[in-house]
Amino acid sequence: MRRKIIAGNWKMNMTPTEAKALATTLAPLVKNPEVDVVYCVPFIDIFPVKEVIAGTAVHLGAENVYFEEKGAFTGETSPAMLKDAGVEYVIIGHSERREYFHETDEIINKKLLKLLEHQFKPILCCGESLAQREAGVTMDFIRMQLKLAFQGVSASDAAKVTIAYEPIWAIGTGKTATVAQAEEVCRGIRETVKELYGEAIAEEIRIQYGGSMNEKNCKELLAEPDIDGGLIGGASLKPEFGHIVNYKAL
Numbered sequence: 001m002r003r004k005i006i007a008g009n010w011k012m013n014m015t016p017t018e019a020k021a022l023a024t025t026l027a028p029l030v031k032n033p034e035v036d037v038v039y040c041v042p043f044i045d046i047f048p049v050k051e052v053i054a055g056t057a058v059h060l061g062a063e064n065v066y067f068e069e070k071g072a073f074t075g076e077t078s079p080a081m082l083k084d085a086g087v088e089y090v091i092i093g094h095s096e097r098r099e100y101f102h103e104t105d106e107i108i109n110k111k112l113l114k115l116l117e118h119q120f121k122p123i124l125c126c127g128e129s130l131a132q133r134e135a136g137v138t139m140d141f142i143r144m145q146l147k148l149a150f151q152g153v154s155a156s157d158a159a160k161v162t163i164a165y166e167p168i169w170a171i172g173t174g175k176t177a178t179v180a181q182a183e184e185v186c187r188g189i190r191e192t193v194k195e196l197y198g199e200a201i202a203e204e205i206r207i208q209y210g211g212s213m214n215e216k217n218c219k220e221l222l223a224e225p226d227i228d229g230g231l232i233g234g235a236s237l238k239p240e241f242g243h244i245v246n247y248k249a250l
């Protein structure tokens with residue numbers, strides 16, 4: 001049985017002072033021994049958040065990484081830096097990074113390989129645009145994104161990856177995919193993993209849904225057989241996140 005994983009993606013929100021306050025507010029609310037909880041925070045918030053979650057079951061995550069070890073890459077953050085700071089999970093392939101920072105499938109593949117080399121737990125995002133959904137190519141597109149991202153990744157490493165299905169049209173828009181739409185794609189993702197790595201890895205790998213997930217829709221989404229968690233943007237910045245973590249009680 002796969003353990004659920006509920007991760008907050010704070011995006012470019014929270015100054016270090018605000019981050020510390022938010023983590024402190026969430027501390028008594030975010031408790032569920034049945035779920036892996038992760039805060040993926042801006043680099044500059046890693047230390048203040050780490051201080052607050054020390055001794056709790058919350059895992060520390062980052063929102064990005066660079067694929068080189070070190071050197072003249074002004075403004076970038078290396079895997080070793082994140083490792084030393086205590087980061088365990090790292091989001092890569094988010095549609096915002098693909099769109100605004102021109103990250104290609106090739107870059108995302110390099111980042112995935114590098115994260116696995118350094119024993120991180122990557123959260124690999126994929127998802128279609130509205131135009132792609134309307135053109136009926138959703139699954140073809142996602143299958144391609146996954147095949148390119150996983151190039152050169154061994155089966156034993158593949159199982160360490162969490163895949164986040166985030167339809168671009170549902171991110172920050174208040175439009176959630178219907179439960180049926182989300183489950184259909186998450187099942188398709190599992191089938192793709194099966195094609196690439198076989199049944200055992202496909203059954204082991206965790207697949208999250210992300211895109212306007214909130215306390216109202218999470219219970220239904222998380223009850224689906226192929227949805228193993230959520231990657232939560234807006235609602236991860238509020239006490240509501242605690243309710244999502246305890247979704248069974250909603």
Ligand SMILES: O=C(CO)COP(=O)(O)O
Nearest residue numbers: 009171172211212233234
């Ligand atoms: O992009 C997301 C998480 O990575 C989803 O963001 P929202 O929950 O704000 O729609």
